[in-house]
Amino acid sequence: EVQLVESGGGLVQPGGSLRLSCAASGFTFSSDAMSWVRQAPGEGLEWVSVISGSGADTYYADSVRGRFAVSRDNSKNTLYLQINGLRADDTAVYFCARVRYSSGYSGDYFDYWGQGTLVTVSS
């Protein structure tokens, strides 16, 4: 059974940093790309980033590029999201999701999701 469990969220002051983790089990983690998706309170879902199975390729939404860094440790079956320079509008539940491809290595979609971890940015 595929399981994704996020952790690392909490209350952080503006300008602070945080590292989120997503522990994966039930599949060959190193074979699959992974994404982060966030949801601000009462708002819709926003795609944040994706990382390839090897970790060699990473991509980001314009809204987070330069402040967020996605990485993975395939020996620990764990995905990470380093968030720096936190702002109030980064307050959200952060979900990790497994990425599948609709065609070749294109057409990303998300087939399994974690339950999310809440990041609150406030002084």
Place this chain on the structure above:
Amino acid sequence: QTVVTQEPSFSVSPGGTVTLTCGLTSGSVSTSFYPSWYQQTPGQAPHTLIYNTNIRSSGVPDRFSGSILGNKAALTITGAQADDESDYYCVLYMGGGISVFGGGTKLTVL
């Protein structure tokens, strides 16, 4: 910047049929965007319904179907049930590793 558009809200009667759409502020949606659809109830993680325009995810009932209608992607729910009352999100793949969610549609069954 191109934005992915969805109806903010929609209502359907129990047993009825509803079609939710997913468009672009600039241009048309085609299968090349590999549209996918997700259902989310409050406080829960999203659940995958459709990918690659019209392929149902494992375990999704066949009353959920995806298509391209005109210049938009579409999610049709046939024979709506009370527990279909949820938020529905589309995602378009923009290429270069970038995916974009639509703003979501809040579906009410009443």
